[in-house]
Amino acid sequence: MDITIDIDDPEPLFAQLISQIKAGVQSGGLKPGQAMPSIRQLAGDLELNSKTVAKAYRLLERDEVIQTRGYRGTFIHPEATRNSEIDLAAWVKEQLAECVGEFRRAGVTDSEIRIAFGEIMNERS
Amino acid sequence: MDITIDIDDPEPLFAQLISQIKAGVQSGGLKPGQAMPSIRQLAGDLELNSKTVAKAYRLLERDEVIQTRGYRGTFIHPEATRNSEIDLAAWVKEQLAECVGEFRRAGVTDSEIRIAFGEIMNERS
DNA sequence: ACATGTACCATGTGTGAGTAGGGTACATAT
DNA sequence: ATATGTACCCTACTCACACATGGTACATGT
Helix, strand or coil: CCCCCCCCCCCCHHHHHHHHHHHHHHHCCCCCCCEECCHHHHHHHHCCCHHHHHHHHHHHHHCCCEEECHHHCEEECCCHHHHCCCCHHHHHHHHHHHHHHHHHHCCCCHHHHHHHHHHHHHCCC | CCCCCCCCCCCCHHHHHHHHHHHHHHHCCCCCCCEECCHHHHHHHHCCCHHHHHHHHHHHHHCCCEEECHHHCEEECCCHHHHCCCCHHHHHHHHHHHHHHHHHHCCCCHHHHHHHHHHHHHCCC
8 A cells, every 4th residue: 555645736635645545445455454554654654744644534534434543543444445435525515516506596696605605614603 | 865885894895885775775765766876976976986886786686676777777676675675695694504514513624615615616607 | 761643832825705996898878 | 978887807905714834742551
């Protein structure tokens, strides 16, 4: 399992990490239960900041593709194969597109939609 | 019907115009059928750019609070009283809040929601 | 002592959008 | 000729956010 980071790629570094790890799980290069390199270790190998790797790990754990066991390190999640196929972002886009489409059909300006969205996201809830 | 524009108010100038004209309709200061000042006229009086006034007028006409009749000028819409009470922005916020709330409950990051929203708004206008 | 994930402080850079303005031009109809 | 709304060109400023980075610190266990 080798990971390649391209600084010039417009895709964010943490996103490159996520997609490559998910791809590794699906291709079988990374197997459930298998140990992942530590955050600092991987950051050093890829010459990335540890925060960048930590961000990727945090999202991968939320998606249950990896599992962190505190001081014991990080491992591929038992259900990783199934979960790495779930595209949460695609679901969000689908839902949002439906919403936005309704607004546009009602004659709402894109600018107004953006403003409303901004207000929603700034309200703590 | 006097309109006051406050440059220091964080609310955009065109939005100040819209809300004050809607308020004027609801208070009865502006009656259906009544002529509105021309865009250039109002812009001169309030020391605003004509584009700013035009933007307010465009949105007011979409909401059917005013009516433009080409070279004949702009008038208060016959149904202005009813339409000035409709808060399209509030409806949009309500719908969006419901959507976003579902995302957050699903564990989606605010950052991810913002990114998905940005993609939706940029693909196809 | 050492490594794990994680938390907080902070910085800088780039991008995208909104707002507002200036200018010019046009078809409309008086 | 004049006035109406409207269309397009352009500029500038402001603000919020994502991204990535730096450092320090902590409880957790070996």
